[in-house]
Amino acid sequence: MAEHASITRFREALAAAGGTGEIRVLPDSVHTAALAAQALGCEVGAIANSLLFDSEGSPVLILTSGAHRVDTAVVEDVTGPLRRADKDFVRVHTGQVIGGVSPIAHPSPIPTYIDPWLRRHPVLWAAAGHPAAVFSTSYDELVRMTGAVELVVA
Numbered sequence: 001m002a003e004h005a006s007i008t009r010f011r012e013a014l015a016a017a018g019g020t021g022e023i024r025v026l027p028d029s030v031h032t033a034a035l036a037a038q039a040l041g042c043e044v045g046a047i048a049n050s051l052l053f054d055s056e057g058s059p060v061l062i063l064t065s066g067a068h069r070v071d072t073a074v075v076e077d078v079t080g081p082l083r084r085a086d087k088d089f090v091r092v093h094t095g096q097v098i099g100g101v102s103p104i105a106h107p108s109p110i111p112t113y114i115d116p117w118l119r120r121h122p123v124l125w126a127a128a129g130h131p132a133a134v135f136s137t138s139y140d141e142l143v144r145m146t147g148a149v150e151l152v153v154a
Helices: 005-016 033-040 072-079 087-094 116-120 139-146
Strands: 023-025 047-055 058-065 112-114 124-127 133-137
Touching (some): 033 124, 047 087, 058 116, 058 139, 116 139
């Protein structure tokens, strides 16, 4: 079976960014942190959710632990006003679909923030450009590949 084009694009971007993680295509969609953790046999906190927000028409990406929900009131002092991005906004700015947004492999760089809570896990799992695909990484590698700034999100 051929690999989905979005996973192939992600694989190429991961290699170009010097990523060392393993890409896994799971049999079912893992569009929530709980489902991904269950499929991978890890804690939900080790899932690095890539959440795209709309900040007055500009994208903002927040990488947060699956154990947290982003409290926009907490982060807006740094990010500016945020609202949840709709599926069209997500597709335009990431080239990916909701549930499969990866931290990298976007058409253009996106300002990115990272939840320091993710440091607690030596291995993190994040979406790999498709709702059924994930990849392993570390906190430091994720910061290096994305240029993310630490930001307490909850």
